[in-house]
Amino acid sequence: LQLVESGGGSVEVGGSLELSCVVSGDFYGRYCMSWFRQRPGKSREWVSTIRPWGLKSYSNSLGGRFTTSIDNAKNTLCLQMNNAQPWDTAVYYCAADDGENCTAGYWIRSSEYDYWGQGTRVTVSS
Numbered sequence: 001l002q003l004v005e006s007g008g009g010s011v012e013v014g015g016s017l018e019l020s021c022v023v024s025g026d027f028y029g030r031y032c033m034s035w036f037r038q039r040p041g042k043s044r045e046w047v048s049t050i051r052p053w054g055l056k057s058y059s060n061s062l063g064g065r066f067t068t069s070i071d072n073a074k075n076t077l078c079l080q081m082n083n084a085q086p087w088d089t090a091v092y093y094c095a096a097d098d099g100e101n102c103t104a105g106y107w108i109r110s111s112e113y114d115y116w117g118q119g120t121r122v123t124v125s126s
Contacts, residue, residue, distance in 0.1 A: 001114075023076065034046065
């Protein structure tokens with residue numbers, strides 16, 4: 001499985017940005033698909049997960065501003081970022097792992113994931 005992110009860039013506070021992660025191979029319904037981010041000087045942190053059966057979970061720290069989805073026609077995992085804030089500045093990574101492992105408490109741990117994209121940088125400026 002190969003993951004390639006795109007869509008990063010600069011956005012003003014309050015603006016929106018959509019990140020994409022193109023996935024090679026048939027992944028829907030088989031993998032735990034997540035977004036992580038790494039802010040400057042911080043460790044990698046969990047952002048969101050779509051479980052194989054479609055249920056979604058988000059970090060409470062996002063305040064409901066982000067939405068993750070899957071575009072099956074394009075084999076793409078998406079992250080819509082709305083009302084961007086300076087603390088959203090980070091490198092964003094998509095990650096995937098075997099769906100059988102996708103249980104509560106598991107999907108937030110970056111060490112559990114076998115497949116990673118290269119990351120895409122987002123900068124939020126005021």
